[in-house]
Amino acid sequence: MQNALADEYRRLSRDTTTHQPLAYLRLRRAIRNVIQHRDIEPGQTLPSERDLSQALGLSRVTVRKAIAGLVEEGLLTQRHGAGTFVAERIVKPMSRLTSFTEDLRARGLHPRSEFFERSVGEVTPEESMALNLSPGVLVVRLHRVRYAEDEPLAIERSVVPASVLPDPHEVHDSLYEALEHHNCRPVRALQRLRAVLLGARQARLLHVTTGSAGLHIERRGFLDDGRVVEFTTSWYRGDIYDFVAELQTD
Amino acid sequence: MQNALADEYRRLSRDTTTHQPLAYLRLRRAIRNVIQHRDIEPGQTLPSERDLSQALGLSRVTVRKAIAGLVEEGLLTQRHGAGTFVAERIVKPMSRLTSFTEDLRARGLHPRSEFFERSVGEVTPEESMALNLSPGVLVVRLHRVRYAEDEPLAIERSVVPASVLPDPHEVHDSLYEALEHHNCRPVRALQRLRAVLLGARQARLLHVTTGSAGLHIERRGFLDDGRVVEFTTSWYRGDIYDFVAELQTD
DNA sequence: GGGGGAATCTGGATCGTACCAATGACATAC
DNA sequence: GTATGTCATTGGTACGATCCAGATTCCCCC
Structure with a gap:
């Protein structure tokens, strides 16, 4: 079922404990969650922006804003004309994060x-x-x-x-x-x-x-x-x- | 005259040598230039998004996109309700080895x-x-x-x-x-x-x-x-x- | 005269729509 | 069979329009 993302988004929308009033942040979190749960594997494509906006009842602008943040973070990559993909993570060991x-x-x-x-x-x-x-x-x-x-x-x-x-x-x-x-x-x-x-x-x-x-x-x-x-x-x-x-x- | 920005934008729009077809990138460039020329000093506010979009004949969404990039770069800061300011500090990433x-x-x-x-x-x-x-x-x-x-x-x-x-x-x-x-x-x-x-x-x-x-x-x-x-x-x-x-x- | 609140600035989020440009699949022509 | 060209699909840019929410200003009332 490729609707994992839409389901997760709707779940977050109902969820009152972590309720996030901002649609684009909610969607961002939903995308992170499905990636984390391997509902979409690295290298796989996300649903298209148009499909997503239709499925979620959001405007494409909002969907794009959610995606843009994750692209910035390096979690997603986009290829014009091809689609939006879950990044195959390259972990760069930089400085150590220590206690x-x-x-x-x-x-x-x-x-x-x-x-x-x-x-x-x-x-x-x-x-x-x-x-x-x-x-x-x-x-x-x-x-x-x-x-x-x-x-x-x-x-x-x-x-x-x-x-x-x-x-x-x-x-x-x-x-x-x-x-x-x-x-x-x-x-x-x-x-x-x-x-x-x-x-x-x-x-x-x-x-x-x-x-x-x-x-x-x-x-x-x-x-x-x-x-x-x-x-x-x-x-x-x-x-x-x-x-x-x-x-x-x- | 606070129209330095609008002037610079229009200059870039006419400029055929460095012609940048994308409005938001052109505006970004224009903002950088006026900051560089000290037409707007660090700590001072930019014209409001609404004023800018009207003065330049761009939609506010486009103006926001141009500004967003510069905020991301650390050149501008925004304060909800107050305005958009030229940043006073230079933010240098410590992990990239850059010149x-x-x-x-x-x-x-x-x-x-x-x-x-x-x-x-x-x-x-x-x-x-x-x-x-x-x-x-x-x-x-x-x-x-x-x-x-x-x-x-x-x-x-x-x-x-x-x-x-x-x-x-x-x-x-x-x-x-x-x-x-x-x-x-x-x-x-x-x-x-x-x-x-x-x-x-x-x-x-x-x-x-x-x-x-x-x-x-x-x-x-x-x-x-x-x-x-x-x-x-x-x-x-x-x-x-x-x-x-x-x-x-x- | 000083304090409080309304008016009016500002950025922030979101919608709907339109067109352009890169991609890739599929059908067609050689 | 392979090359080519068309076309549907995808992201990219850009428009206009609302409404919300913080910040500031300023004026009026006590």
Whole structure:
């Protein structure tokens, strides 16, 4: 049955828990799901845009918008005149996505967190944007200073959908370990990094002087089906943190 | 007159040499050009989508498509209800090994270098360590400030073995282009990055105040066969540079 | 004079329609 | 049998029109 996609889309439309009011995002998710369930194998074609829009009662523009995002992500490829195909994924190992805690432990250090906030609440508009969630959905917030051997290294503020991590107190040191227990450890992340001067409050928490150099990092962690499971904002001390990256041509 | 954009668009539409038949690409080009010419300063708003579509005789959908691409590139940002703004920061993907010059050209900017040093000499001990060369070997040194549209972006100090690039004056803007002529363009690089405070001399060169946030980056570029062809140390302005990275688990 | 709310900006989503251009399958001509 | 040309199908661009939702402005009322 090639209607797996239409069925999945309609299921998501009825689904009240994860209700996504935006048609194109709903369709995007539906396509991801059928790909993940191997209802359409890599290399196979999706139904044509016209067929899809007719079957789903959406305009072709909306269908195209949903598809465009997945093409951008690399999950689909399009060939003019031929069709839209599920990409045969080429996984490029770039930089490693590692857990702060596991990282430090691997270096023989003892990482530790001090929380000032560990709560559950409804997403704010910004969070809903970053995590791709509908308004009103619950999220877990973790706000903490991370230490190694009593030396503060970073301030971190993580937001995770409560659907993947219901209880903030499950996280002791490592968020990623807690996520792993729910089989929701991110496999890919996008990170944005900039140099900043640390403000008074940040500097105090990190035991440095106000106006020291710091790195401001925003990270969004994804599952392999593309769902966002983590949105973390952090400030690292510039004086003890080096980031190493391996760059590659294409 | 705020019609610089409309004028530029119409100019491109008439222009037969670079004639771009696709309206949305033409508009994208036009927007890039006006940004480049500082007709609209970073932080300033573009005309609204409705105004643009009316002024240019395009549909709003087409205008949105043109803008969407530039938002994706990081050249524009949009705020629902407020407007579309020229981005104040340069977003650089940290995972692609790209040439500074080619990068900025792709954004429609005109990169430029001002050299204070372009010389040949024997490797210092540190350089020989970084480049993996024997003592006494000759290297080319390039020390410069890199600009885009008369705005300094970074200070860069590159060291390249003279065996791959005998004459420092072969480099005009792009080191990588010069290396390519010798078939020695790096295909892989290791980069180390940290937040620093810019010193008085650096700040002066970069037109910022002493003690501003900056990024210190050290890069070693490798050929296929593992030879190091480039050792570059740079200081980027923290206020206009964002680095984005995609991370992956193994 | 200051606070609150309406009016009016902005971008965001979605519909329907039209035509162009690349592809590929099938039928036809040699 | 193979080459060629037609044609249905697919994605690509572009139009016009609505409605919704955030952001700002500004004015009126207390």
